[in-house]
Amino acid sequence: MSTPGPPRPLRADAARNRELLLRAAREMFAQRGLDVTLDEIARHAGVGVGTVYRRFANKEELVEALFDDQLDRMIALAEESLARADTWDGFAEMFRRFSALMAADHGLREVLLHNTYGHDRVARIRERFVPAMDAVVRRAQQAGVLRPDVEPTDLPIIETMLGGVEAFAQPVRPELYRRYLTIILDGMRARPGLTALPVAALTAEQFDELAGKR
Structure with missing residues (x-):
C-alpha cells in the first residue's frame, strides 16, 4: 500500500480566493461575531458561495x-x-x-x-x-x-x-x-x-x- 504524499499546493487563484475568504471572515467575525453566514462571507469577499465550500467544508x-x-x-x-x-x-x-x-x-x-x-x-x-x-x-x-x-x-x-x-x-x-x-x-x-x-x-x-x- 503506497504512502500518501504531502498535500498538493493550491493553485494561485485558489490560494488567492482562500486568502480573500479568510480576510472577509476575519473582518465580519470581528465586527458581528460568529452568527455571520457563509453566504455573507462570500459576498463580502466578492466570490461565489461555491468557492467557500471548495475551500472549507463548513463554517x-x-x-x-x-x-x-x-x-x-x-x-x-x-x-x-x-x-x-x-x-x-x-x-x-x-x-x-x-x-x-x-x-x-x-x-x-x-x-x-x-x-x-x-x-x-x-x-x-x-x-x-x-x-x-x-x-x-x-x-x-x-x-x-x-x-x-x-x-x-x-x-x-x-x-x-x-x-x-x-x-x-x-x-x-x-x-x-x-x-x-x-x-x-x-x-x-x-x-x-x-x-x-x-x-x-x-x-x-x-x-x-x-x-x-x-
Whole structure:
C-alpha cells in the first residue's frame, strides 16, 4: 500500500480566493461575531458561495482555520507575562492585552468563552493555554501581588463581563471597557483588609460545562 504524499499546493487563484475568504471572515467575525453566514462571507469577499465550500467544508472548519493564529497569540501573551521581571506588571499587562484582543474581535470572544465553533481544536488550545494562564496567576500569588483567592477560572468570567461593557458602549465609547478593567485590576491586587469573596470560583469542570452550553 503506497504512502500518501504531502498535500498538493493550491493553485494561485485558489490560494488567492482562500486568502480573500479568510480576510472577509476575519473582518465580519470581528465586527458581528460568529452568527455571520457563509453566504455573507462570500459576498463580502466578492466570490461565489461555491468557492467557500471548495475551500472549507463548513463554517466550523473556516472558524478553526481563522482563529488558530489568534489562539496561539493568547498562549504567547501568557508566556511573555511569565518572562517579565515585575510579576504584577506581567500579570496586569497580560490581562490588558488579552482584553484588547477580545474587545477588538467578537468572534474570538465567542470561540474562547462560548465554545460555539471549533470545539476539538479550541479544547486542544485550552490544554496548552490554561496551564500557562494558571502559571501566571500562581506566580503573582506567590509573589504576594495578586489576592490569594483569585482562581484562573475567574479571568474568562471577568472577560465576559468586560465584553458586556464593550458591547453596551460600542456605538459611543468602545474603549470604555478599559475603565472597568482598571477598576477590576485594582480590586485583584493583594493588599491589607481585603473583603473575603462570598462565593467560590468555578472549577475548571464547571467552567467547561457552562461554556459548552452557551
